[in-house]
Amino acid sequence: MQERSHQMFEWDNKKRMNLHHGNLVKLQHDQRERLEKQQNKEISYMKFKEWLKQSLIKQRVDLVNKKIEKQNKKLKDRKKKGPKLTGEFLRR
Secondary structure, rough: HHHHHHHHHHHHHHHHHHHHHHHHHHHHHHHHHHHHHHHHHHHHHHHHHHHHHHHHHHHHHHHHHHHHHHHHHHHHHHHOOOOOHHHHHHHH
């Protein structure tokens, strides 16, 4: 009788350990998935920040280039029109 109860105890103990082990494996798997999702989210956010930074830099460069082109066009137009008859021109 003691042998039988000892076997039942061992079987119950193994069953509990297998359940506990399965739960631990599931928790580890869930935690790994959560960390991977978080890491992917952070990587995605950093890529977005870099893209936004480059986009803003490009916008600024384009704006400055447009201003330079506008200024150069004004200078060319002034040169084509020739000197104006102003007081400064007449003093020369």
